[in-house]
Structures are given as structure tokens and as C-alpha cells.
Amino acid sequence: MTNIVKFQPLPSTKPLFNGFLDEFFNRGISNFIGSDYLPNVPAVNIIETDESFRLELAAPGFDKQDFSINVENDFLTLSASRETKNEESNERYTRREFSATSFQRSFKLPKTVNQDAIGAVYENGVLSVTLGKKEEAKPVVKTIQIA
Numbered sequence: 001m002t003n004i005v006k007f008q009p010l011p012s013t014k015p016l017f018n019g020f021l022d023e024f025f026n027r028g029i030s031n032f033i034g035s036d037y038l039p040n041v042p043a044v045n046i047i048e049t050d051e052s053f054r055l056e057l058a059a060p061g062f063d064k065q066d067f068s069i070n071v072e073n074d075f076l077t078l079s080a081s082r083e084t085k086n087e088e089s090n091e092r093y094t095r096r097e098f099s100a101t102s103f104q105r106s107f108k109l110p111k112t113v114n115q116d117a118i119g120a121v122y123e124n125g126v127l128s129v130t131l132g133k134k135e136e137a138k139p140v141v142k143t144i145q146i147a
């Protein structure tokens with residue numbers, strides 16, 4: 001039995017306008033920049049210890065009251081929204097500039113997380129969210145006496 005597979009050479013092996021642009025416009029953005037990075041979505045580090053998980057979200061320029069942290073249906077959602085307004089008045093004109101920035105990241109919580117033991121701190125542009133583990137998920141260390 002023979003399988004038929006459509007062969008698509010790399011864009012560089014085709015003429016520029018026939019191949020590269022077709023490849024570019026027929027793919028999702030995640031094929032070019034990776035699915036873990038999208039503009040305006042802060043990077044997140046996830047650290048696991050014996051006692052907890054810790055998420056570190058890089059979000060400089062926000063104030064702690066800009067953030068919202070919710071847990072619903074075993075999903076942790078981190079979001080922030082900030083709006084700035086600048087106004088400059090002169091004798092002849094008034095200039096106004098408005099800027100809005102927002103993002104949202106959601107994470108499926110493992111069953112080992114104690115949803116009543118979640119805390120957060122925003123310091124130096126980094127939001128740190130600590131997710132405590134349930135007691136049964138913490139490692140047990142036993143010392144065995146030698147007889």
C-alpha cells in the first residue's frame with residue numbers, strides 16, 4: 001500500500017512571490033513566532049517546590065490595583081487593564097492622547113493545588129502568584145531507624 005503525501009518545498013526553493021507569500025498568508029502566526037509568545041501577553045515563569053507552585057508574570061508599568069486574579073472551574077485567570085490619558089493645553093491647541101493596555105492569561109490548575117491557599121504579590125514589575133499544594137500532595141520524608 002502506498003501513501004500519498006503532498007510535498008511542499010521550503011519557501012526559499014520557490015520563486016519569492018509564488019512561494020514565500022503563499023506560505024506566509026496560509027499559516028497562523030504561531031507558526032512564525034511560536035505558540036508560547038504573542039504580543040501584549042506577558043511572559044510567565046512557573047516554579048514548583050515541595051510546598052507550592054509559583055507563577056512569576058513580568059508586567060512592568062502596572063499598579064497592583066490594575067490586576068485581577070480569579071479561580072473558576074479549576075482555571076486560574078490573571079488579567080490586568082490599564083488606561084492612561086495625557087492632555088497638553090497650549091494657547092492655540094489642546095492635544096489629548098489615550099492609551100489602553102490589557103492582557104489575560106489562564107492556567108489549568110492541577111488537582112494538587114489547594115485553591116484556598118493562593119496568594120499574590122506585585123513588586124518591581126513582577127506579579128508573583130503562590131499556589132499552595134494540598135497536604136496529600138506534599139512529599140513525605142520518613143526516617144527509618146536501624147535496629
